[in-house]
Amino acid sequence: MSGDSWLIITDEGRIGGMLSAVRQLGGKVTAVVVGPRGLADTVAAKGPDRVLWFAVEEGFPPEAYGTQVAEAAKTAGVRVVLSSDVPSGRVLLGMVAAQTNSAVVGSIRSLAEDGDSLLVGRSVADGRAVETLEVTGSLAGIFDGKDVDLPPGQPATVEEVPVRQPDGALRVVETLPASAESAGLLSAERVVGAGSGIRAKEDLELIRQLATAVGAEIACSLPVCDDMRWFESARVVGSSHHQIAPALYIAVGISGQPQHMSGLRDAKVIVAVNNDPEARIFKHCNYGIVGDLYKVVPALAEEFRNAC
Ligand SMILES: Cc1cc2nc3c(=O)[nH]c(=O)nc-3n(C[C@H](O)[C@H](O)[C@H](O)COP(=O)(O)OP(=O)(O)OC[C@H]3O[C@@H](n4cnc5c(N)ncnc54)[C@H](O)[C@@H]3O)c2cc1C
Incomplete structure (x- = not known):
């Protein structure tokens, strides 16, 4: 087993975070991209030591290459293999772990x-604590730390791996778009989140006015959908629903329970x-306003209207 690391990458999430986590360990870092060439080029620009590219053929998901990725990982004999917490990454990582007899750790x-x-720090108790585990052999881990904007590194050369028919x-x-409601939310730069602090359905008008003033989509916490039934589940943010990454999230009357906040890990400003x-x-949050939403929200909307 070498002291090197592999990152299994099927999308652009948390590449910088994973790269900086394994850089702490010394050893060489190889990014193993299972996806389109454009993704391999994006990863190469972030400066890993090597990029191995498994070209995904039209009509096949990354998971169809799992056996080949796992065989390659076994041959490489690296100490650490990480993926981000996305479905295809989790599956590939599991297949690698089974081939390499690695300890498997999430979060x-x-x-x-x-x-x-x-020493592996992993989040437990819904993010309220971090537990440290000792791993003596090889590790297959799901990375759930913060993403990091890395300064441009020395770009790596993309090495295409000859793949067999998947x-x-x-x-x-087939691939169908998500509902129009959630599609808008998922790509929104600004989002206003409505929580249980709102007392009546008609008071949502305050949220709508703020969202219009800010140019934002509206999201909600789970009880506003499940208990109050004011929104469809397409609007719920959190661990059991949507993960969003807006530049700005304004949480109104939301307590900030871990299940809600885990849908906002990639939001820039809260x-x-x-x-x-x-x-x-x-x-x-980055900015907190302690006050009655019935007073604060109209004042905020007014400020945004005046500023725009
Ligand atoms: C398995 C599981 C999965 C879950 N998944 C999700 C999920 O995906 N998404 C999600 O959101 N939740 C999820 N939940 C529920 C989650 O645990 C919380 O219960 C939920 O997020 C709380 O919603 P809330 O913040 O709107 O309500 P509350 O926790 O009731 O908070 C309301 C807040 O409003 C404030 N408030 C009240 N009146 C005012 C006022 N006049 N002005 C200003 N503030 C006011 C209160 O101080 C309070 O902090 C899940 C739970 C479980 C068990």
């Missing part, structure tokens, strides 16, 4: 060396409006 936040062992048991039959100064969301 990884950090990696460090401790003599011959690895496993015919798995094929893409503003919270809550009348409870002890609300959990104030520990997880």
Whole structure:
């Protein structure tokens, strides 16, 4: 087993975060891209030592190449293999782990060396604590730490791996767009989130006015959909629904429970409006406004209207 690391990459999420986590360990870092050539080029520009590119043939999902990726990982004999927490990455990582007899760990936040062992920091208790595990052999891990904007590195050369015809048991039959509602939310630069602090359905008009003033899509917490039934589930943000990455998220009357906040891990700026100064969301936002939403939201909307 070498001291090198592999990153299994099927989309652009958290490449910088994974790269900087394994850089702490020394050793060479190889990005293993299972996807289109454009993705391999994007990864190469971030400066790993090598990029191995498994060219995904039209009509096949990355998972169809799992056997080949796992065989390559076994041959390489690396110490650490990471993927981000996306479905195709999780599947490929599982297949690698089965081939390499690696310890499998999810929700990884950090990696460090401790003599011959690895110390793996992983999030537990819905993000309320970080547990440190010691791994003495090889590790197959799902990275769940923050993404990092890396300064441009020395670009790596993309090496195409000759692939066999993928496993015919798995094929893409069709790809349909998400509902118009969730599609808008998923790509929105600005989002206003409505929570249970809103007392009545007609008060959602305040949220709509703020969203219009800000040029934002509207999202909600789970109870606003499931209990109040004011929105479709297409609008729910959180662990059991949508993960979003807007530049700005304004959370109104939302307490900030881990299940909601995990849908916002990639949001750039979070503003919270809550009348409870002890609300959990104030520990997880960039700007907090302690106050009654019925006063703060109209004032905020007015400020945005004047500013735009
Ligand atoms: C398995 C599982 C999965 C889940 N998945 C999700 C998920 O995907 N998404 C999700 O959102 N939740 C999810 N939940 C639910 C989650 O745990 C929380 O219950 C939920 O996020 C709370 O929603 P909330 O913040 O709107 O409500 P609350 O926790 O009730 O918070 C309401 C907030 O409004 C504030 N408030 C009240 N009145 C005012 C006022 N006048 N002005 C300003 N602030 C006011 C209060 O101080 C409070 O902080 C899940 C739960 C489980 C068990």
